[in-house]
Amino acid sequence: MRTSWSKLTAVAISILTVATWLWAFIARDLVQRYTRGERPGQYRGALDADLLDDYGLVFAIAHNAGDDADTAQAAVDHNTDAVEIDVIMVRGELYAAHAVPKWLGTRLFRGPRLADAWEIATQAEAVALDLKDNTPAYEAALVDFLRQRERDQVVLYSRSLESLIRLRDQLPNVFIYLSVPDRTAFDRVMLGDPLASQLDGVTMQHAFIDEEVVTTVRAANQRIIAWTVNDLTRVNELVRLGVDAITSDNLAILELLGGRQRSEPLLRRRGAG
Secondary structure, eight states: OHHHHHHHHHHHHHHHHHHHHHHHHHHHHHHHHHHTOOOOOOBOOOOOSOOOSOOTTOEEEETTGGGSHHHHHHHHHTTOSEEEEEEEEETTEEEEOSSOOOTTHHHHOOOOBHHHHHHHHTTSSEEEEEEOOOOHHHHHHHHHHHHTSOOSOEEEEESOHHHHHHHHHHOTTSEEEEEEOSHHHHHHHHTTOGGGGGOSEEEEEGGGOOHHHHHHHHHTTOEEEEEOOOSHHHHHHHHHHTOSEEEESBHHHHHHHSSOOOSSOSOOOTTOO
């Protein structure tokens, strides 16, 4: 009887230990998400394909690396050409995070502030702001933020074409890129909306980029950014297609593409030759 009881006790202690560790992991993730947002999925992965002879015309953008100070600095240290920052508004203030926390999260959320993310991101050649809102208050706060900070190479991403045009009217020096999740959205806007001619380019989910998409963008004298690409085989395919920049979580890809001497900048005015 004592032996059986000892075994049951040992099993109970093991289960309790595992449950405690799981809860600690889950709790840590929840605390991170509700107080600071999700940490970017940055890593250094192997380049598991043959290198092309030349990557000199394709720029590197660190995927939402600006949402965390450590990942932003890591991207800069690996020679990325641009740092991407997701921009949300919480309690009337701009923060660097992918999504607004739900329920009690808006009260618990404490950063990082966009201003702090900006200080690190501006070490790169360009800063890309992925806009997660298009309300009047959000746009006004963003305009005020950027007017206080003089910088040539700033690109705004949004899924709202109208919001991008409103922002360009108030911030004539920014570059505006429509964020395109799939081919249907691309065709609807780029082939059917006359306002699309005012864009400097598109940033598009890489799986939907093919020769026809690139040809359409080039015909409009615009540029195309592919997101999010973490393996070299697909990078090579996109380079051959003629994309202008690749967004990645993989530090090895950022280092491969970034920091090169080029004949022209990452961002270029619509209509420029």
